[in-house]
Amino acid sequence: MQRNPFPIVVHPSAAVRRLLGPALDTVAGLALRALLRRSIEVAHQQIAYRSHDLAFSSRIGSLGDLIIEMDLGDPRLADRVIIEEDLRKAARANGHMQGGDGRVRGDRMGRFR
Numbered sequence: 001m002q003r004n005p006f007p008i009v010v011h012p013s014a015a016v017r018r019l020l021g022p023a024l025d026t027v028a029g030l031a032l033r034a035l036l037r038r039s040i041e042v043a044h045q046q047i048a049y050r051s052h053d054l055a056f057s058s059r060i061g062s063l064g065d066l067i068i069e070m071d072l073g074d075p076r077l078a079d080r081v082i083i084e085e086d087l088r089k090a091a092r093a094n095g096h097m098q099g100g101d102g103r104v105r106g107d108r109m110g111r112f113r
Helices: 016-038 082-093
Strands: 009-011 041-049 053-062 067-070
Touching: 009 016, 016 041, 016 053, 016 067, 041 082
Parallel strands: 009 067
Antiparallel strands: 041 053, 053 067
C-alpha cells in the first residue's frame, strides 16, 4: 500500500509492484488524472504506461479517502471504462443481489460472485 499526503490510498497488486517498481507513484498519478476526467468511483478502467496495460478501480473508503486498486490490464479492454454507478444499475436491472450499503456484490473488477 502506498500512502500520499492526500487522503488517497493506492493498492497495487504484487505483479504491478514488481513491474513498475519506483515508477508506481507516477502511474498512480496517471490513474488519478484518468479518474478525475470521468468519475471518482470507477469499477474498471485501464491506462497504458511504457507499453504496459494497467487496470484500476476506485472507490471512496469509509473514512472518506480515495482508494485506488491497481492490477495488470488486458489489452483487449484498453478503451473500456465501467463507472461504478453504471455497474450498480446493470446489476439491479439483471436482478443481482446488493449489500446493505447499496453496492453490488462482486469483486472490484466487475466480476460477480
